[in-house]
Amino acid sequence: MSNDLTPKERMAIDRQHMPEQDAGARRRTFTEVNLGFTEQLALLEARRCLLCKSPKCISGCPVLVDIPRFINFLAAGNLPAAAESLLSDNALPAVTGRVCPQETQCEEVCVRGVKGAPVAVGYLERYVADWARAHGVGAEQPSAPPSGKRAAVIGSGPAGLTAAGELVKYGHDVTVYEAFHTPGGVLVYGIPEFRLPKQIVEDEVERLKARGVKIECNVIIGKTYTLRELRERFDAVFIAVGAGLPVFMNVPGENLKGVYSANEYLTRTNLMAAYAFPEVDTPILTGKRVAVVGGGNVAMDAVRTAKRLGADEATIVYRRGKKELPARIEEIHHAEEEGIRFEFLVAPVEVVGNAEGWVTGLTCLRMALGEPDDSGRRRPVPVPGSEFVIACDIVIVAIGTRANPLLTGSTPELKLNKWGNIEADERGATSIPGVYAGGDIVRGAATVILAMGDGKTAARAIDAYLRGS
Amino acid sequence: MHTILANTQLAPNVVRLDVVAPRIAEIRRAGQFVIVRKGRGAERIPLTIADADPARGGITLVIQAVGKSTRELAALRPGEAIQDIAGPLGQPTELLERGHAVCVGGGVGTAVVHPIAQSLRARGVRVTSIIGGRAKEWVIFEAELRALGAVIVCTDDGSYGRPGFVTQALADVLADGAVDAVYAVGPVPMMRAVAELTRPSGVPTIVSLNPVMVDGTGMCGGCRVTVGGETKFACVDGPEFDGHQVDFAELADRLGTYRLFEREALERHEGPCKIGLEQ
Ligand SMILES: Cc1cc2nc3c(=O)[nH]c(=O)nc-3n(C[C@H](O)[C@H](O)[C@H](O)COP(=O)(O)OP(=O)(O)OC[C@H]3O[C@@H](n4cnc5c(N)ncnc54)[C@H](O)[C@@H]3O)c2cc1C
Ligand SMILES: Cc1cc2nc3c(=O)[nH]c(=O)nc-3n(C[C@H](O)[C@H](O)[C@H](O)COP(=O)(O)OP(=O)(O)OC[C@H]3O[C@@H](n4cnc5c(N)ncnc54)[C@H](O)[C@@H]3O)c2cc1C
Ligand code: SF4
Ligand code: SF4
Ligand code: FES
Numbered sequence: 001m002s003n004d005l006t007p008k009e010r011m012a013i014d015r016q017h018m019p020e021q022d023a024g025a026r027r028r029t030f031t032e033v034n035l036g037f038t039e040q041l042a043l044l045e046a047r048r049c050l051l052c053k054s055p056k057c058i059s060g061c062p063v064l065v066d067i068p069r070f071i072n073f074l075a076a077g078n079l080p081a082a083a084e085s086l087l088s089d090n091a092l093p094a095v096t097g098r099v100c101p102q103e104t105q106c107e108e109v110c111v112r113g114v115k116g117a118p119v120a121v122g123y124l125e126r127y128v129a130d131w132a133r134a135h136g137v138g139a140e141q142p143s144a145p146p147s148g149k150r151a152a153v154i155g156s157g158p159a160g161l162t163a164a165g166e167l168v169k170y171g172h173d174v175t176v177y178e179a180f181h182t183p184g185g186v187l188v189y190g191i192p193e194f195r196l197p198k199q200i201v202e203d204e205v206e207r208l209k210a211r212g213v214k215i216e217c218n219v220i221i222g223k224t225y226t227l228r229e230l231r232e233r234f235d236a237v238f239i240a241v242g243a244g245l246p247v248f249m250n251v252p253g254e255n256l257k258g259v260y261s262a263n264e265y266l267t268r269t270n271l272m273a274a275y276a277f278p279e280v281d282t283p284i285l286t287g288k289r290v291a292v293v294g295g296g297n298v299a300m301d302a303v304r305t306a307k308r309l310g311a312d313e314a315t316i317v318y319r320r321g322k323k324e325l326p327a328r329i330e331e332i333h334h335a336e337e338e339g340i341r342f343e344f345l346v347a348p349v350e351v352v353g354n355a356e357g358w359v360t361g362l363t364c365l366r367m368a369l370g371e372p373d374d375s376g377r378r379r380p381v382p383v384p385g386s387e388f389v390i391a392c393d394i395v396i397v398a399i400g401t402r403a404n405p406l407l408t409g410s411t412p413e414l415k416l417n418k419w420g421n422i423e424a425d426e427r428g429a430t431s432i433p434g435v436y437a438g439g440d441i442v443r444g445a446a447t448v449i450l451a452m453g454d455g456k457t458a459a460r461a462i463d464a465y466l467r468g469s
Numbered sequence: 470m471h472t473i474l475a476n477t478q479l480a481p482n483v484v485r486l487d488v489v490a491p492r493i494a495e496i497r498r499a500g501q502f503v504i505v506r507k508g509r510g511a512e513r514i515p516l517t518i519a520d521a522d523p524a525r526g527g528i529t530l531v532i533q534a535v536g537k538s539t540r541e542l543a544a545l546r547p548g549e550a551i552q553d554i555a556g557p558l559g560q561p562t563e564l565l566e567r568g569h570a571v572c573v574g575g576g577v578g579t580a581v582v583h584p585i586a587q588s589l590r591a592r593g594v595r596v597t598s599i600i601g602g603r604a605k606e607w608v609i610f611e612a613e614l615r616a617l618g619a620v621i622v623c624t625d626d627g628s629y630g631r632p633g634f635v636t637q638a639l640a641d642v643l644a645d646g647a648v649d650a651v652y653a654v655g656p657v658p659m660m661r662a663v664a665e666l667t668r669p670s671g672v673p674t675i676v677s678l679n680p681v682m683v684d685g686t687g688m689c690g691g692c693r694v695t696v697g698g699e700t701k702f703a704c705v706d707g708p709e710f711d712g713h714q715v716d717f718a719e720l721a722d723r724l725g726t727y728r729l730f731e732r733e734a735l736e737r738h739e740g741p742c743k744i745g746l747e748q
Contacts, residue, residue, distance in 0.1 A: 178687050181506055181513070181553040216553035222685055224492060244688035248700065255693060255700065255719055257726045264689035274682070278737050279624070281512040281538055282683075283730035357722040404687050406705060 003076040005047055015117035016045040023337040027307055030193040030275065033334055034098070034126075041377030042127040044076035049119045051112060051216030057121060061108040063453045065089040067106060067121055074128055083132035086125060091162050091456070094133055094200045096449050099191060101328045105449070124239035133203065143211065144171035149203040152177065152234040154221045154407065157185020158448045159240035159439030161204060162455030163462075164213045167238075170463040174212070175234070177219040178453040182271060185242055187448070189271040190263070192301050194308070195331075198270075222407035227414065227435070236462045237432045239422060241453065245404040248397055249293065250252045253351030256361030258285055262294070262302045262398035269305050287394035289313045289360045293348055295320065300395045302332040303340050315341040315390060317348060319367055343390065345369070345380060351395050401445050408441075419444060428458030436462055470550040474527050474624045476543075481603065483577055484543045485519070486502045490554050491526030493518065496631045498607030499584040500677070501561040503528070504685040505542065506553040507588050513539045518557060519580040520587075528554075531580030531609070537734040544664055558685045559708050563675065568649035571642055572614070573635050573663055575655020576602060579610045582618070582654045582713050583679055589652075590617040597621070601655075605629035636662045653712065657721045662740040663713035674712035678703050680723060695719050 019035040026033055037045065049071045057067045066089055074084035086093050102122040110118035131137075152307075153160045168173045182188055184201040209215060221227060221241075230237050246252055246261035265284070266397040268274040271281035274405075290306035292299050295318035306314040316335070318325065321344050321376050325332055336342075343364070350363040366386035369378035403420035415423045415431035421444055428436040438454025440446055474487040485556045493503060502517045514574035520529035534543040539632045545551070562585050570589050586596045596618035602608040605628040614620045622630030631638055636659070642648060643666065651674045655664040660676040667674045680692040680703050687705040694703050695716035701707060 027679055029523045094663070179555065181555070210605065218553050220555060220558070223556065223558055223686075224496075244686075246688065246690040248690065248693075255695060255723065257723060261690040262682060264691045267683055267689055277730060279736060280510040283734070285726065357725075459659050 003047065003072070005434045007050055010048055010050055010066055011112075013048045015048065016041045016122055016123075018120075018123055020334075021336075023339075025273075026194065027338050029162060030308055032197055033194050036130055037105075037123055037127045039127065041074060042124060043077065046071050047122055048112060049075065055266045056109040056111055057106045057119070060106040060447050061206050062105065062230065062447075063090055063456065064126070065093075070128060071119070071124055072330070074124060079128065079131050080137050081099055082128045083135075083137045084280060086128050087132065087266050090125075090452070091165050092158065092204060092452060093129035094202075095158070095187060095196060095254060096452070097122050097124075097129050099153045099328075100449050133200070140455050146173070147171040147466060149173065150233070151187075151236045151462060151466070152174070152230045153240065154227075155179075155185060155240040155242055155439070155441075156183035156205075156215060157240060157242050157439060157451060158187060159242075159451035159455040160185065160238065160416050161208065162452040163238045163240065163438070164455075164458045165208055165211070166456055166459030167462060168208070168211045168213050170459065172466060174462070175216060175229075176215040177221055177225075178215065178217045179220040179241075180271065183215050183217060190298070191303055192266065195261050195391055202462065205253040213244070220406065227407060227411045229434070230433060233447045235466055236436065237429070238319070238428070238455070238458050238462060239407065239435065239437040239441060241404065241407055243403055243421075243445045245400045245402045246397070247400045247402055249348060250398060251348060251350050251360075253353055254397075256351055256359045257357050258287065258353075258355040258393055259397065260285075262292070262298045262396055263401065265302055265396050266298075269309070275309055283393055284309065284403040286310045287392065289315075289392040290394040290396065291315050291390050291392040292398055293317045293362075294394045294400070295325040295327060296398065296400075297327045297437070298333060299396075300327045300335050301396035302398050304331075304335055305339060306394065306396070307338055307340065311394075313392075314339075315343055315392070317346050317362065317364065317390065319341045319343055319345065319347040320377065321369070324377055334467070336349075340400045347380065347382065348395075349387070354388065359395055360392055361391045362395055363389050372380045372437070401440075403441055403444070409420050426457070427461035428454060429461060434465060470554060471554045472548050472550045473545045475547055477547060478540065480607045482543075482545075483607075483609060484532055484534070485580075486530045486532060486542065486545065487522075487527045487587070488530060488551060488615070490525055490528045490556075491523075493554065493556050494521040494523045494526050494528050497557040497559035499523050499588040501557035501558035501559050502685070502708065503530070503554050504558060504682065505530070505551055507538070507541055507545075508552040513540070513553075513683055513685070514538050514709075515558070515685055517581040517584075517609040517677070519583055531577055533577035536731050537738045540735075540738065555685065558688065558690070560594075560706070561684065562588065562652070562709055565594050565650045566590060566592070567594060569597065569647050570649050571639065571651045572596060572598045573639055573651060573653040573655070573659075574598065574600045574610070574614075575635055575653075575659040576607065577609070577654030578653075578659070578677070579608075581612075582652060583610050583613055585654075586614055586617045586650050597642060599623065599642065601625070601635040601637045601659075612733060633729075634662070635659065636666055639663060639666055643667065643672065650675065651712075653677075657717055657724065660712060660715075664715065668713055675709050675713060677709045677714065678707055678711040678720060680720060683727060685706065694723075
């Protein structure tokens, strides 16, 4: 099949479906749900792209991936060129192709979405990225000659890894400090294997190391070293410590045995592999009935994990309605297919337990939608007398995270906003000269691609700073 | 990798490990701890920094082998290594400026109270240590504490020192007056009893809490404890708190979260459990 298609012929092709593991089978395994396009599906989908002269899709992507360019190479069967093109815009396409909320970014504005389904940009991105990984193509761009300057990166999530990759490319000597024993940030401790295989992150880390990036784990800046000490030892510092402080509901019973923050639940399962207990040493409570409070990606990951850990009944408890769910649409679909229950317009008021201190249920109120709030969404208001109990033995709280003050609290001269996030300008510069910041610690809980974009922008600004311009 | 410099048996099931961790040795302060992960597949567990030798780049951990993870660490020989040690974590001890402090150590808690006593002594505070164990062979750190001030040893079975609990000795010391602060580290029931004893007189009482931890940096919330009616994360806000404000019942209860798992891990590790995990 050739890529010489008329727009009409392109329009005639329907959006291709992502092959996935059967919903029944995958409920109990942590292997990836999406299996990835075959070559045939990828070529068909690529040919749906109209190769617009002024492509809207690009403006929907926070890092401005030249979407029609890589898709055109793909459609022509030139995968090395497609990979080169994609990787020059985006350092981790194998990650973003899997986890970007495409429906609110590139795919939302794709013209093909006006009268039907948008081009599956994410699936194509994933296809090209996986091909490049399998063939070792496009990964190595030459580095500039050594600059003699040293940069420290704090945190090894998507923002930190991206910045580190860019900084070595510019010829600087880069050391990444990570608090955990494994690099990757949320990509390894938060997002589960069934959505993002850890091997992808491991490979990226190995690639960075091969390029000369030094990664020191078990170093907590603010404890092991202060930011001031780093500033003295390095010519510039990039802070990318994420938004890791779990928010609890502040309701009675929240310290009963069986209540987890999503952070703890997911960290035990993903980073510590607690699902494999007793093959590994870290345990995790597995419940027959699990209630997860929240409606974002974190809540979906937690509830689907609970199912995989053996829950008969795993329920999302969300205070607004289905169309307000902030999670990626694909995660919601997958959750529904896997038999997750949803309780919409419900707000927990108390965790109840038995005499031995174990959770037995979550008392909730039904909500009605009232006037719009600051976010423009209608504010849920409790319905009087609507109290009811969701019987459960595990409650997972996934209602958001805030900035962890461990680093920022030990550095008073670093300017923060009223939520405790670091204030940084559009290039990532903070109130301390030579210190830059990006990702969730600046934005509050946001997305992988925005964190990566920040890493790239800040690296450029750091390079300019280090070269004295 | 952190090489073991020495492994010394202090009491039945209690060893002192000296481990290479130069940066931590250099900056740690009394009251702080590390998170240790022995290697692939191992748990992350918190252990107090009992002492440090910055010249050698070593830190001292005193480990009570209660479950699989602590037993595996306690079995490490010199030359072997621990893969991950992160720290120093937690807030340093709030030290009395002057006067008379009583340091109460129960079991392995005595090792934790030792750096506190050391720091107090270094600022010129008078230190009386009250340390206890089930029997004579369980009493640890006696000589080290004697170098810092008076020591009263108590054993449950009376095989050494005063018979009875540390709280009885503490009551006598308090009755003599002139105690400006009490630092108590040991099993939860001991710390609770110490806090109850000092509550009427209001002598400031600091306890070191040992909830289950994962990261030790404030990102999981697993270590939450209730202090003065508020939820605190022991790893970042503590681990030391005002003993008069701590909800000990909740702490004791939450410590039982993984009891069934702990038993299973231990049984797989060394056959059916003989020691019993209840403290
Ligand atoms: C469960 C879950 C699911 C998500 N799903 C999606 C999704 O599908 N799509 C999407 O786009 N986004 C998703 N997100 C959000 C996304 O993961 C984050 O926005 C992104 O990871 C932020 O990147 P970051 O580099 O700023 O920080 P992080 O990924 O949080 O990394 C920060 C790193 O810094 C380390 N660190 C923290 N403090 C210190 C310190 N003092 N010293 C040294 N190191 C430190 C941390 O250990 C961590 O490794 C999800 C988040 C979670 C929690
Ligand atoms: C700040 C702090 C300092 C500590 N200092 C020391 C010390 O200096 N020496 C020492 O011997 N012990 C210390 N502990 C306790 C030590 O961490 C636990 O005994 C150890 O984690 C048990 O692991 P295990 O697998 O051997 O036993 P398990 O079989 O897992 O458990 C045995 C007991 O330890 C508790 N426990 C289990 N996992 C943890 C965990 N991750 N964190 C805390 N407690 C846990 C259990 O509730 C149980 O009571 C400290 C704990 C804290 C929080
Ligand atoms: S990085 Fe994300 S938003 Fe940008 S093109 Fe790829 S999938 Fe779309
Ligand atoms: S807007 Fe849609 S059709 Fe147009 S170039 Fe972008 S992906 Fe292709
Ligand atoms: S151990 Fe995770 S927050 Fe304290």
